Amino acid sequence: MAYEEITALLGGWPGFVIREVTREPGGTPSGSPQITITLAAVPGARRYCGRCGGPVTQVHDVTERRIRELPILDAETWLLVPLARVACARCGPTVEALPWLDRYARMTRRFAESVARLAQVLPIKQVAEWFGLSWDTVQAIDHAAMDARLGPVALTGVRRIVIDEFAIQKGHRYATVIAEPETRRVLWVGRGRSREDVRPFFELLGPERCAQLDAAVMDMSEAYEAETRAHCPQVTIVYDLFHVVAKFAREVIDRVRVDETNRVAQAAGPGPTRARRRVIKGARWLLLRNKGTLRRDERVRLQELLAANRRLWVVYVLKDGLKALWRYTYIGAARRAWEEWYGWAVRSRIPALVAFARRLSGKLPGILAHCRFPLHTGVLEGINNKIKVLKRMAYGFRNDAYFFLKIRAAFPGNP
Ligand SMILES: [Zn+2]
Secondary structure (H helix, E strand, O other): OOHHHHHHHHOOOOOEEEEEEEEEOOOOOOOOOEEEEEEEEOOOOOEEEOOOOOEEOEEEEEEEEEEEEEEEOOEEEEEEEEEEEEEEOOOEEEEEOEOOEOOOOOEOHHHHHHHHHHHOOOOHHHHHHHHOOOHHHHHHHHHHHHHHHHOOOOOOOOOEEEEEEEEOOOOOOEEEEEEEOOOOEEEEEEEOOOHHHHHHHHHHHHHHHHOOOOEEEEOOOHHHHHHHHHHOOOOEEEEOHHHHHHHHHHHHHHHHHHHHHHHHHHHOOOOHHHHHHHHHHOOHHHHHOOHHHOOHHHHHHHHHHHHHOHHHHHHHHHHHHHHHHHHOOOHHHHHHHHHHHHHHHHHOOOHHHHHHHHHHHOOHHHHHHHHHOOOOOHHHHHHHHHHHHHHHOOOOOOOHHHHHHHHHHHOEOOO
């Protein structure tokens, strides 16, 4: 390959030409060949100060720096670059600036870009192996590239937000993600889920933009709601259907199922009782899943289960009724449906259900608010699923700022 061809292939190095190319088979730790390109400065080329960027004429001396370049086919490729130490009239002695090499960098800009591009779609470990770099180097390159690409988050014009938590470690530590529901753009990610933990977001938003927020969709946890109201008293709080139904499943369906299993057990005796007990015990997924997704034999089992047990039947029907409250567009109709639902729940005389309904009645405005702001739970689910994928890709939590940036990068927003 002629030098001109290599130069054209890699994109060239303004101010320099190739003086020599050597190829060493098996020259790298991984056993792939290694190519070394020695560059020479073009005589009389203009040089610039590495600090202020101004032109300089005086060259002190030249030091050679070894710099990583894009691979040529299967060969790891390095440059030997004679870098001039120049004397700037304004800044004093410094190393010259090159348009294709960042200050102090040990790799060309296009090489770093190539690493960053791959790190967008592959786990760090694989990218590191591919380029023969360390995990930390790849992470640092990806971090810097995301910082440059994303910049500070644009918060002007944000009218609606969705707030949700996600687990950093199973069941232990949590983080909060705040997104814009219409554009699916992640605005902020922070560790924890207390009032203090989410305060930095509202401080970043600032009083003026806080005052322009119309609606915030969230679960029924006190912390998010209290902190949102404290900064944005005008905001309408909307409760997320998915979270309310999940709460109903935990606090009502699971409770009734366990109670009924025990009650059948106390009725005692071998034979059919034991079989009935087993049916109820294993019924959780039948009771929680959507009817439409059940197989024919599962539907039959569910019908038998509900026919044999009044309480399970009641909570099952009321779960569907609860979900239906989010389908209304007219607040009057939604309120009537709620009153009907509440009446059934309270008259059921099932303690867990009555207690849940009473607590929920205090939260009614947040349920009815869905009529005015029909915000989608799909936004939350999509983001949470992506976070799980990012975790599986082993970006890990060695570095919060990096991981949170990764989440932002995955949801830059739809135009
Ligand atoms: Zn200068």
